Amino acid sequence: MNSNQLRQIYLEIQNNLRCTQCGRAYVAKNIHLRGTLKNIYFFQLNCEGHSAFATITVLGQQINISTENVSTDDLLALHEQLTNFNGNFKKVFKKT
Numbered sequence: 001m002n003s004n005q006l007r008q009i010y011l012e013i014q015n016n017l018r019c020t021q022c023g024r025a026y027v028a029k030n031i032h033l034r035g036t037l038k039n040i041y042f043f044q045l046n047c048e049g050h051s052a053f054a055t056i057t058v059l060g061q062q063i064n065i066s067t068e069n070v071s072t073d074d075l076l077a078l079h080e081q082l083t084n085f086n087g088n089f090k091k092v093f094k095k096t
């Protein structure tokens, strides 16, 4: 990942993703990179009062985005888990 690719991901998010709860587009200041694992990037997306989490997988020039609505509590828990991430995705995304 270089800074060009990171910029590309930010653009992809801004151009392609909308808040599923109110339909607003995300702007750069509301997109936060929370963690990386090899070619997988975890972004927190904030809207006014809404949060979502985006998992971005980069394969060569191809960028795949999947999102999931989460509560602020979920985000805090997820962030904590990513901080201690040990490669176990099932654990990270396990619903409680």
Ligand SMILES: [Zn+2]
Pocket (backbone or CB within 6 Å): 019, 020, 021, 022, 023, 024, 047, 048, 049, 050
């Ligand atoms: Zn929203």
